[in-house]
Amino acid sequence: MTPTKQELLDLQFVDARHKLIDLAAFLDRIDRHPGEPDYRMEAMKKTLSILLSDRPDRARAVLEAFSDHSTEPIPQAVFQGAFGAPRPA
Amino acid sequence: MVSRTTDDYEMLALAGCEVLCEPAFWAGFDRSSAAGFYDYFRQLTEYEPKRAAKYGIKHYCWLCINPKEADDPVFAREVMALIPEFLDCPTVLGIGEIGLNKNTRNELAIFEEHVQLAVDRDLPILIHTPHLEDKLKGTRLTLDLLASFSNLDRNKVIIDHVEEHTIAPVLDAGYWAGMTLYPQSKCSLSRAVDMIEVYGPDRLWMNSACDWGVSDPLAVPRCLQEMKRRHHSAADIQRIAYQHPKQFLSQSARFQP
Numbered sequence: 001m002t003p004t005k006q007e008l009l010d011l012q013f014v015d016a017r018h019k020l021i022d023l024a025a026f027l028d029r030i031d032r033h034p035g036e037p038d039y040r041m042e043a044m045k046k047t048l049s050i051l052l053s054d055r056p057d058r059a060r061a062v063l064e065a066f067s068d069h070s071t072e073p074i075p076q077a078v079f080q081g082a083f084g085a086p087r088p089a
Numbered sequence: 090m091v092s093r094t095t096d097d098y099e100m101l102a103l104a105g106c107e108v109l110c111e112p113a114f115w116a117g118f119d120r121s122s123a124a125g126f127y128d129y130f131r132q133l134t135e136y137e138p139k140r141a142a143k144y145g146i147k148h149y150c151w152l153c154i155n156p157k158e159a160d161d162p163v164f165a166r167e168v169m170a171l172i173p174e175f176l177d178c179p180t181v182l183g184i185g186e187i188g189l190n191k192n193t194r195n196e197l198a199i200f201e202e203h204v205q206l207a208v209d210r211d212l213p214i215l216i217h218t219p220h221l222e223d224k225l226k227g228t229r230l231t232l233d234l235l236a237s238f239s240n241l242d243r244n245k246v247i248i249d250h251v252e253e254h255t256i257a258p259v260l261d262a263g264y265w266a267g268m269t270l271y272p273q274s275k276c277s278l279s280r281a282v283d284m285i286e287v288y289g290p291d292r293l294w295m296n297s298a299c300d301w302g303v304s305d306p307l308a309v310p311r312c313l314q315e316m317k318r319r320h321h322s323a324a325d326i327q328r329i330a331y332q333h334p335k336q337f338l339s340q341s342a343r344f345q346p
Contacts, residue, residue: 077191
């Protein structure tokens with residue numbers, strides 16, 4: 001039988017609360033420290049409104065917001081890793 | 090598990106693991122010669138099976154040049170030329186983990202050549218999808234490339250590291266989908282169970298990342314605990330943990346569960 005909302009909250013609310021506070025603290029930390037605006041923070045701020053929406057696929061929407069939506073393969077890799085949000089062209 | 094200590098084999102054995110498969114992957118730094126890969130393929134086919142066997146675990150592997158080192162096509166083809174020598178080893182299941190990393194033209198060309206190699210030999214294929222911001226585009230390019238192989242048996246292909254934005258197109262196209270469990274950066278235990286609930290268990294499996302970065306070989310047993318906490322039946326847990334990997338891997342003539 002599928003767990004109820006109450007059961008899931010009992011299991012996971014404190015963990016989700018912890019993660020949300022950690023995100024809030026991260027935003028405070030970035031604001032508090034010197035440096036130029038960064039595309040990753042802009043990308044993150046754009047996803048926050050998704051969390052408040054009523055759609056049933058918020059995780060998917062957040063992942064899509066953090067994704068490169070170009071369609072053609074690039075000529076060559078200039079680095080091997082990934083940064084979590086597409087770099088501005 | 091070339092990146093892990095022997096303790097991890099022991100922990101897996103204690104958790105009830107009897108069989109594992111390890112893809113050829115990026116070791117955290119680029120190898121400077123094809124000879125480095127020759128040694129690596131020997132390690133995967135000779136040494137790791139013996140190391141795992143000490144703990145009663147059967148070790149299988151997949152072979153390829155991984156996409157992170159495949160952007161130099163001359164080098165990649167040197168490495169690919171070594172692969173046929175190892176394909177008859179008794180623990181080699183197929184070709185993997187191939188695919189894309191930064192979604193380059195050269196990665197795509199080498200990916201295509203690997204798929205052709207697998208099709209020519211009727212081998213299963215394990216496909217890596219890119220990280221973070223590159224995953225959506227890389228998955229789309231992967232599906233486009235695979236669609237160009239008219240004689241590809243989609244049931245013999247698993248596309249790995251799916252997340253909520255890539256799982257549906259992979260399953261809709263008829264491939265298996267792998268959820269790679271990571272403590273950070275990729276799919277968490279809770280999200281994997283969410284995907285099982287939302288998309289259903291068909292053609293889904295989960296795997297523990299056991300690489301050189303922050304990863305947890307016991308992620309699969311931990312995720313099975315998460316399924317139990319969320320009232321999934323013992324039969325459903327058994328299906329994901331045992332029957333699905335067995336069903337997919339049994340398509341390799343080498344696999345002996």
